[in-house]
Amino acid sequence: LEAPVPWSDLQQIRAQNPLVHNITNYVVMNSTANALLAVGASPVMAHALEEVEEMVGFASALVLNIGTLSPPWVESMVRAAKAARRRQIPIVLDPVGSGATALRTSTVRRLLEEAPPTILRGNASEIRSLVVNEHSTKGVDSAHGVDAALDAAQTLSRRHGCVVTVSGATDLIVGEGRVVKIHNGHPMMTKVTGLGCTASALTGAFAAVNPSPLLAAANAMAVLGIAGELAAERSRGPGTLQLHIIDELYCLREEDVLARLRREQ
Amino acid sequence: LEAPVPWSDLQQIRAQNPLVHNITNYVVMNSTANALLAVGASPVMAHALEEVEEMVGFASALVLNIGTLSPPWVESMVRAAKAARRRQIPIVLDPVGSGATALRTSTVRRLLEEAPPTILRGNASEIRSLVVNEHSTKGVDSAHGVDAALDAAQTLSRRHGCVVTVSGATDLIVGEGRVVKIHNGHPMMTKVTGLGCTASALTGAFAAVNPSPLLAAANAMAVLGIAGELAAERSRGPGTLQLHIIDELYCLREEDVLARLRREQ
Amino acid sequence: LEAPVPWSDLQQIRAQNPLVHNITNYVVMNSTANALLAVGASPVMAHALEEVEEMVGFASALVLNIGTLSPPWVESMVRAAKAARRRQIPIVLDPVGSGATALRTSTVRRLLEEAPPTILRGNASEIRSLVVNEHSTKGVDSAHGVDAALDAAQTLSRRHGCVVTVSGATDLIVGEGRVVKIHNGHPMMTKVTGLGCTASALTGAFAAVNPSPLLAAANAMAVLGIAGELAAERSRGPGTLQLHIIDELYCLREEDVLARLRREQ
Numbered sequence: 001l002e003a004p005v006p007w008s009d010l011q012q013i014r015a016q017n018p019l020v021h022n023i024t025n026y027v028v029m030n031s032t033a034n035a036l037l038a039v040g041a042s043p044v045m046a047h048a049l050e051e052v053e054e055m056v057g058f059a060s061a062l063v064l065n066i067g068t069l070s071p072p073w074v075e076s077m078v079r080a081a082k083a084a085r086r087r088q089i090p091i092v093l094d095p096v097g098s099g100a101t102a103l104r105t106s107t108v109r110r111l112l113e114e115a116p117p118t119i120l121r122g123n124a125s126e127i128r129s130l131v132v133n134e135h136s137t138k139g140v141d142s143a144h145g146v147d148a149a150l151d152a153a154q155t156l157s158r159r160h161g162c163v164v165t166v167s168g169a170t171d172l173i174v175g176e177g178r179v180v181k182i183h184n185g186h187p188m189m190t191k192v193t194g195l196g197c198t199a200s201a202l203t204g205a206f207a208a209v210n211p212s213p214l215l216a217a218a219n220a221m222a223v224l225g226i227a228g229e230l231a232a233e234r235s236r237g238p239g240t241l242q243l244h245i246i247d248e249l250y251c252l253r254e255e256d257v258l259a260r261l262r263r264e265q
Numbered sequence: 266l267e268a269p270v271p272w273s274d275l276q277q278i279r280a281q282n283p284l285v286h287n288i289t290n291y292v293v294m295n296s297t298a299n300a301l302l303a304v305g306a307s308p309v310m311a312h313a314l315e316e317v318e319e320m321v322g323f324a325s326a327l328v329l330n331i332g333t334l335s336p337p338w339v340e341s342m343v344r345a346a347k348a349a350r351r352r353q354i355p356i357v358l359d360p361v362g363s364g365a366t367a368l369r370t371s372t373v374r375r376l377l378e379e380a381p382p383t384i385l386r387g388n389a390s391e392i393r394s395l396v397v398n399e400h401s402t403k404g405v406d407s408a409h410g411v412d413a414a415l416d417a418a419q420t421l422s423r424r425h426g427c428v429v430t431v432s433g434a435t436d437l438i439v440g441e442g443r444v445v446k447i448h449n450g451h452p453m454m455t456k457v458t459g460l461g462c463t464a465s466a467l468t469g470a471f472a473a474v475n476p477s478p479l480l481a482a483a484n485a486m487a488v489l490g491i492a493g494e495l496a497a498e499r500s501r502g503p504g505t506l507q508l509h510i511i512d513e514l515y516c517l518r519e520e521d522v523l524a525r526l527r528r529e530q
Numbered sequence: 531l532e533a534p535v536p537w538s539d540l541q542q543i544r545a546q547n548p549l550v551h552n553i554t555n556y557v558v559m560n561s562t563a564n565a566l567l568a569v570g571a572s573p574v575m576a577h578a579l580e581e582v583e584e585m586v587g588f589a590s591a592l593v594l595n596i597g598t599l600s601p602p603w604v605e606s607m608v609r610a611a612k613a614a615r616r617r618q619i620p621i622v623l624d625p626v627g628s629g630a631t632a633l634r635t636s637t638v639r640r641l642l643e644e645a646p647p648t649i650l651r652g653n654a655s656e657i658r659s660l661v662v663n664e665h666s667t668k669g670v671d672s673a674h675g676v677d678a679a680l681d682a683a684q685t686l687s688r689r690h691g692c693v694v695t696v697s698g699a700t701d702l703i704v705g706e707g708r709v710v711k712i713h714n715g716h717p718m719m720t721k722v723t724g725l726g727c728t729a730s731a732l733t734g735a736f737a738a739v740n741p742s743p744l745l746a747a748a749n750a751m752a753v754l755g756i757a758g759e760l761a762a763e764r765s766r767g768p769g770t771l772q773l774h775i776i777d778e779l780y781c782l783r784e785e786d787v788l789a790r791l792r793r794e795q
Contacts, residue, residue, distance in 0.1 A: 033723035239511025246769025504776025
């Protein structure tokens with residue numbers, strides 16, 4: 001019997017401790033660093049234009065997240081992404097709030113053109129905003145069903161040669177000519193800030209050890225979803241849920257992954 | 266029997282999910298986003314001059330907090346506040362550390378002049394610093410009794426046409442010709458960083474659904490205080506208290522609010 | 531029988547509530563503020579060039595941490611450190627990621643030259659990077675054994691007249707012609723982001739009340755290590771550990787410190 005792929009990736013991350021370089025938003029820096037540590041990766045946060053290229057030089061993956069964007073950070077993201085492409089390490093791009101403001105949408109479009117990511121991960125409205133000319137994101141939450149974003153994801157995947165993860169109650173992972181669906185997770189996770197950003201950060205760690213961006217992206221979503229399910233059983237509300245997810249990522253065992261994985265492909 | 270107003274506001278927030286736009290300090294971005302999610306609001310953090318006006322365009326309330334200020338953020342706050350006034354959505358201003366440095370005091374005074382908030386919420390020394398010519402704030406903690414700040418609050422309320430909340434062991438909410446006192450809360454809350462900032466963020470959510478800024482401000486303080494009391498019963502220290510408050514905000518029931526509300530007006 | 535020095539420092543911090551001014555990284559602002567509050571200190575975070583001198587004027591200690599550095603913050607750190615030296619309050623410098631990028635290494639070297647700290651606290655690879663011409667830091671984690679850094683620490687201590695703490699499974703505190711070793715702590719602490727930064731922040735609080743920088747630095751490491759040991763007994767994983775450490779810092783009793791202190795000098 002073959003071990004499920006999420007488990008084998010987790011073992012690789014724990015064994016290799018890949019360095020994941022994050023240029024991410026202020027809200028989630030602490031929580032995504034802790035999630036990366038919990039799965040066995042080594043997080044580093046560095047955003048200065050003066051040092052991002054050097055830091056990418058040590059990294060096994062680069063995670064870009066535009067959640068609290070300003071123009072100097074855009075330049076750093078572009079420079080870091082170009083350096084990551086030269087080194088052929090995976091890039092994960094999280095277009096937080098794309099569609100809400102011109103700064104965000106244009107930044108994501110610029111990154112997609114100038115230094116396309118290996119994996120683009122957003123919610124349905126963020127992914128749609130990159131295809132449709134719409135300005136209707138309600139903050140950083142999903143305004144559309146996940147299925148409605150499938151077309152947009154396929155368009156973006158073809159156009160930019162990247163895997164696209166549309167996260168939601170069901171996560172869609174699109175690319176390499178396939179669509180994988182992950183049905184794991186718990187509704188209370190939507191009440192914890194930045195778990196989408198955590199999904200992107202973990203996707204970076206998985207992409208550092210799994211040569212298939214499609215499988216890395218799907219496995220990251222599955223592992224976070226399973227950790228969320230286990231954590232929700234111990235949590236009265238979203239405050240403790242945030243911490244218990246970190247604990248579960250750290251404690252996750254093969255039998256939990258085997259028993260709970262709900263993947264469709 | 267009429268339901269107490271804090272409960273009715275909470276129900277409205279849960280039903281309407283108002284988008285609360287925060288330009289706030291780095292220390293509390295995660296914790297205030299989680300508090301807003303826990304009561305049912307949708308938080309967004311955005312500070313770039315290039316996007317704050319657009320983001321205000323989607324928001325139901327704007328929360329400004331000067332806790333880790335720098336000049337570019339001042340310009341963004343002024344621009345956002347002016348946009349919020351044009352849209353007639355409520356503005357909450359938290360003058361963290363006002364009185365400690367000229368940058369902070371002058372920024373708050375500029376905001377009060379150029380784009381006065383709907384509600385100003387600070388501790389006693391911060392509120393006093395905006396009236397008296399004093400430079401004696403000890404960091405961001407209250408250096409004076411709450412009662413001593415009542416005069417300052419009334420002066421500021423008249424001068425700028427805003428409600429003023431002075432938080433402390435007893436919260437004073439001043440405006441609309443009245444003073445409301447809230448006696449809820451727990452002493453251990455002073456050992457958790459940024460619960461004052463959380464009070465301001467929640468005030469934004471309550472002001473988004475309650476047309477009376479005075480009642481919105483009082484209800485927000487009552488709900489946070491009650492959640493703090495309930496959370497303190499489950500917490501060994503301030504570390505777990507921080508998370509349990511989020512849980513309690515999420516789980517809060519009408520009977521808890523009814524049984525615990527200690528309001529004087 | 532004499533009370534152990536860490537306990538007497540803790541009592542002083544709880545009695546005096548020293549204001550600790552932090553110019554630190556985005557990742558740990560919340561967690562280090564909470565750690566400082568838990569031991570009884572008053573944290574303030576302020577980084578704008580326009581206000582750091584004024585804020586230092588109120589402070590009993592200054593903590594500089596380069597974890598998410600950019601050039602404007604470097605200027606603020608230099609200005610704040612010079613003001614702290616003029617006021618003769620202790621300065622703690624945390625060279626996060628020194629050795630990884632030229633920006634970080636050169637910033638630490640500049641601070642060591644222009645406004646040397648009272649206490650320098652880093653992991654073995656960070657401390658070594660300031661002596662050896664090496665560029666091999668793996669992110670912000672320690673890449674070398676602690677003992678291997680003893681030489682570097684002694685060189686830096688002599689050259690800059692400061693105490694040097696090299697943290698790791700065993701913490702080395704070097705200065706005043708002595709070496710103190712602290713054997714407290716728990717392995718799971720390496721899975722919580724920013725506990726090194728917390729060690730630096732607490733070192734600031736201890737240095738504010740203890741006239742010996744060597745003893746202040748050693749006592750801070752001992753207290754954090756003991757809190758970590760106690761917290762680990764209550765924690766399933768690093769998520770809850772992060773919060774329980776705050777609880778333990780708040781609840782710490784003399785008998786815990788007496789029973790658990792493992793100091794060698």
